[in-house]
Structure formats: C-alpha cells, structure tokens
Amino acid sequence: MTATRPLPLNSPTPTPPTDEDATPAAPATAVGEPEGAARKGVVVALRPKPHPTGQRYPVGGLHIIAPPRRTPRARSWCVCGRDRTATGTPAVLALVAEHTQHRTTCRRLNPATEGRAAA
Template identity: 85%
Template sequence: MTAPRPLPLNSPTPTTPTGEDAVPSAPPTAGGEPEGAARKGVVVALRPKPRPTGQRYQVGGLHVIAPPRRTPRARSWCVCGRDRTATGTAAVLALVAEHTDHRTTCPRPATEGRAAA
C-alpha cells in the first residue's frame, strides 16, 4: 500500500477588493439570535407585574385543617401583621372567633371589598 499524497501548502490569493474599493461588512449574527440580545443572561430584568387598582387581592385568611380522628389545626393571618396558629378543638374554635372579631377591629385602612362586606 502506498501513502496518501500530501496536500499542497500554497493557497490561492484572495480575490476580495482592497484599498478604497473595500467595504467593511457587519459581523454575522448567530442563527435565530435577535440582534442586540445578551449573550449570557436576560436583556431586561424581570419584575412582578403591578396589580391593577381595580382588582381584588387577598388581605387575610383563616385556614382550618380538621382531618378525621386527628387533632385539628388552624392559622389566621392578616396584612396588618397578625399571624396566629392554634392546635386542638377548643383552641381552633377560639381562634375562629378571634379571627371574626379581628376583621371588624383591624387597624389596616379599610378597602372597598372590606367596606362592602
């Protein structure tokens, strides 16, 4: 068997214009990449969308868990900073009454939904 022929080392001269006739070209962009996009990361920082003023949002809640044959638990919270928990039947019933009373005496400013209720 014979060895393959070596490739020629001389390359042809370029046929691109030089001097005043040469026009610089823009660097090519990657396929599918929009121009001006960041290489690593996002173009703009994402922020949460502001709530429209006309929509309702949750300002407090009462969450009661009472599975069968187990100890009931409850949590009451409000945007004013009140956050209480209770475990046991008597304590959960007391927390429900306290939560109902707090809704009428809460120091937070009255909202449209609260005034209507």
C-alpha cells in the same frame, strides 16, 4: 473481575503560541439576541402589578383543617402582618373568635376605625 484499561486520548498536539493568539476575539452574540443587550434582565420589570387597581384580591384568611379522628389545626392571616396558628379543638375555636374580632378592628381592613379611635 478484570481491570479495565484506560481509553486512549485522541487530542491534537499543541501548537506553539503566535502573535495572533494574543489579541482577544470579539464576543459572539447568541442567536436571536440583539447586540448590546443585557444578559439577564430584571424579571420583576416584566411582570404586571400583583394587584391591579379595581380588582379584588385576598386581604386575609382563616384556614381550618379538621380531619376525622385527628387533631384540628387552623391558620389565620391578614395583610397587616398578623399570622397566627393553632392546634387542638379549644385553641382552634379561640383562634376563630380572635380572627372574627380582628376583622372588625384591623386598621388595614377598616381604615375608618383609626379616626374613630383617635376621636
């Protein structure tokens, strides 16, 4: 195996600095970019609302995974911040019952239950 030779550098010889080099040049604008515009805008301001008024959106869910001859798993979540998981048949069945009970007592899903509980 032979050693490779380094490639020759074809760079121009440097010229001594002059008075013209000391003044900064004005920054060039990119093609299509308006002058004075921000480089990075706020991305969130350009997106629509995540849940427009009058449309349906998910407020909770129960996701069960039960493949054949494997351990079942489940996840229950709600917009109030409740997020529970379970692994194994008895735990998944308990989570399903807990999820059903939570849907009837959650203050975010049923705002009327708050007034009844206070009275």
